[in-house]
Amino acid sequence: MTGEPVFSYHSVSMSSLLDWFIDPDKRIIPVGKKVVAKSPLLPNELIYTFDAVAYDPYFNEAIIHSVFEKNPNFSNKAIEAGMSPDFNSWNLTMLGTAIAGKEVLKADLYVSLCGCGNWDDQLIKSFQLLSYLKDKPLRYLEVPKVDIENEKMTRNFIKCELKQFFEWLSLNLHFKYKEDDIKQAILQGNNLRKDILDINKLISDYPGLLPSLEYYLLQSLLSDYACNPDVLHQKYLTLINELKVKTRELAISDNNTKSKRFRIYIMGEPIQELGMLNILESHGGILIGCDTWLDLYYDLIDPSRPPFAALSEYILGMPTNGTIYHKIQRTINHIKQQKADGVILHSITKSKSIPVAEKLIKDLVSEQGLPILPIETSFPGESLDASEYKIRAFIEMNQ
């Protein structure tokens, strides 16, 4: 096993999507638009409203530079420049590319979510550093931790935050927005959410319809590659139609051999070691769901409500705003919906969000009678062998 991710689903629609994902030159970025670099879970609607490009450097820079260009040197650049070597590989790659001036897209502004829920400290601080290093304005959208007792006051807080956030974007992007702009942005975002929900449903009913690696990327890249939402939506739709045709063929031939496979749900942090998804299949497993950016597409933003209120309510309801316990309960619902046989809990070495809660998450999932395997990886190629042994044993034990 070389560790390089191997794509095995070959069709025009998938190639078109993957090309767009992996090759920055093939992506369609509207000329002349401002680029707003955002943290992965910040809803893109906030940026679409201003007709700007929503760009997630956290995911994008690592996937392009670290995974597909196999250039780990950017993280070293970050450390040499005085950044913390105790940051995880995603943050270090993002910071390193900025220091080297090699970002895929040059940001005009930086925006990030933050708050006392489960928003990651390293990521929040990395945006502070990016803004300083690139000398570009930064704005945080703060979302406090929500529980039953403080829901009302948190809702009011988010409304105020959102109002100021919009004013700030309006000022910095020189764009006066109207209510219709928010409505249009919500429509664009919801289209993508519906696409992912449709794909999830198809995969749950027909596991193996898409190989694990391709399916994982379709979901994980949503936080970034939605920078041109209309084009992405069309690409998703073409793929969904293609998959639907395939399901009919599978239903007729009753030859869905992959459905006998061990159905795995991946929880936790995004994976740079993408070869792991191939390994999973080579040992009899198949990916049927993941929660990488589940917050973004679990629910649709209610299009029937006044748009500003709908956005506030959506942000309030993001599972990351609660305790780990609360977040995991939501994810467990999704795991059940996807009919998983087992769960892989993925952590990134040196990250402090999922790894510090690993025991708690493991216990909460186990209490549901689901086998769970914690796996920790870092840069591509660093931990593939160890992961392979664990995954093989996990599938063998539980199949």
Place this chain on the structure above:
Amino acid sequence: MLTTNEMLSSLNQKLLEEPDRIKMAKAKGVKVVGYFCPHIPEEIIFAGGMLPVRLAFGGEADIEQKGEMYLKSYCCSFVKSCVGFKIHNTNPYYDLIDAVCVANTCDGMKINAEYYEKYFNMPVFSLNITRVHDRLRSRPHTNIYFKQELELFRSRLEKFNQNMISNRNIMRAVDLYNEIRHNLWILYGYQKELSTPIDWEDVFNITQAGFLIERNEYLSQLKDINKKLERVDYKTSKGSRLLICGSIIGINDVKVLDLIRQAGGKIVADATCTGTMLARKKVVPFGLIKDPIAALAERYLYNIPCPFMLDLQKREGRITKLIREYMVSGVIYFIVRGCDTWRAEYELVRRMMRSSPSPELNKPILLIETDYSKSDVGTIKTKLEAFLEMIGGKIK
């Protein structure tokens, strides 16, 4: 003339007796409430007739290791210790607590709350604190929110203790704590001069004693010490005056402090959450109504700029002020390994100091990143010696 030991003997004796005193109070039905971060307004716990204890213990490698049963090895040593002490059962204070209050600050602290609730079957009262607020008050809703959070915190504690926490009692607690702050501030103030009757390290230890000793008793001890200082010889030491800033320096986390002293350095000021930050900024009830919760919100939101809050300018301003006021010649940037929030800002603080046009502020800075093990003692010692040599010699 009194020696330092003589001056602090009464305080140290009280500290030794404190666990027994807490046991006696518990036997009478008094609830003991522990907390970790200084963002918890102790005044509310105290006003409710409960005993607040700040669980700021650190510095023990075996305890840190125990915490790894729950947390990853690369998690912050202090957070691991907060869990480790609860498992290990050797620290009387951890055994005596009936509940914990956890401020939702960094990633480690947030998960601490959930571990205590699930695995130690302990009532946990969380307090949400906003991350983004600034001195210009450009986000007025943060104050409103935090005040509401404090009201909620009060009501949760009332339910737990089955006892109302009145505004009047909070005002009394505010007065007591303000007097404690005032007396501590006097002690820290001595370090601004070249001749001092007491060292920073002693003041630091006195501060930490206040996390444990009953607060009325603690105040009388502080007053006594301040009085006794009038009868103590002033010592003058030449050489490098240091500011230490960064992560929490827990009770018993003396490794780096000892090494600094052994290398000939003299700390005169700190920007840490177990030192001067506690003595800073009194609670000032304002307006006609003098709402104590509003006053607490104001104090706790705008006092201690731990870097989980994102107002970097305020932290930089604080460091700059300390360098100037305490005539500091070098800065030790202390990091408990795994403390991401402080570590992330190191480079920014270093660049801020280096780019200062004023020679008064353009001071060298040394990063010390460590855990509670002794394995890096040699390395730190060498780094410190080289640093002190560079900035102008050791204390004679």
